Amino acid sequence: MSSTIHIVRDYPQPPATVWRAVTDPDLVPRWTATGAGGRPEGFTPTVGTRFRFVAKPKPGWNGVVDCEVLEVAEPSLLRYSWTDGDGGDTTVVAYRLEPHAGGTRFTYDHTGFTGVGGLFMAKLLGNVRRKMLTVGLPAVLAGLD
Numbered sequence: 001m002s003s004t005i006h007i008v009r010d011y012p013q014p015p016a017t018v019w020r021a022v023t024d025p026d027l028v029p030r031w032t033a034t035g036a037g038g039r040p041e042g043f044t045p046t047v048g049t050r051f052r053f054v055a056k057p058k059p060g061w062n063g064v065v066d067c068e069v070l071e072v073a074e075p076s077l078l079r080y081s082w083t084d085g086d087g088g089d090t091t092v093v094a095y096r097l098e099p100h101a102g103g104t105r106f107t108y109d110h111t112g113f114t115g116v117g118g119l120f121m122a123k124l125l126g127n128v129r130r131k132m133l134t135v136g137l138p139a140v141l142a143g144l145d
Contacts, residue, residue: 003122005110009133012103013141019075021140022095022106034136035128038065045072051080067093082110088121089114108133 011018021027029039038053049069057063061084071079076097083090091112098105108129113122 002111003113003119005108005122005126005129007108007126007130007133009106009108009137010100010103011106011138011141013145015075015097015099015104017141017144018097018104018106018137021137021144023074023078027140027144031136031140032132035132036063040067043067043069045069045074045078047072089118091118106133106137 021031023043023045025040025043028043029037032038032053032055036055036058038055041052041054043049043051047069051067051069053065053067055063064084066083068081069078070081070092071077071094078095080093081090082093089112091110094107094109094111096107096109098107110122110125110129113119
């Protein structure tokens with residue numbers, strides 16, 4: 001059993017602006033604040049870069065996600081591994097940006113969740129990501145216009 005998170009959102013800003021919002025370490029915590037508020041430590045959009053998302057710990061989670069940049073094609077693709085700091089499965093996150101209707105179509109995919117625990121995690125993270133991409137990211141993008 002494998003689960004994925006697949007979210008597609010359209011934004012009126014051009015791909016370069018959306019790219020900046022999702023890859024600038026100073027901007028990322030502003031739109032992730034509608035979720036767990038993870039801030040990237042050591043992130044650059046460069047293949048091979050190892051970084052961490054650090055958020056406030058919660059019961060059952062230490063607040064850390066270990067990541068490694070796997071693929072970059074600025075301003076259209078960012079792929080990175082995602083490993084729960086508590087030693088969970090390694091999954092893969094991909095951001096795909098493409099010009100669409102005068103703005104940007106942003107596709108978020110998080111793949112590789114397995115088993116019952118993965119199904120639960122995909123459901124939980126999917127709800128959080130939808131809020132971040134529907135509420136948090138548009139607010140940050142509006143401030144960059």
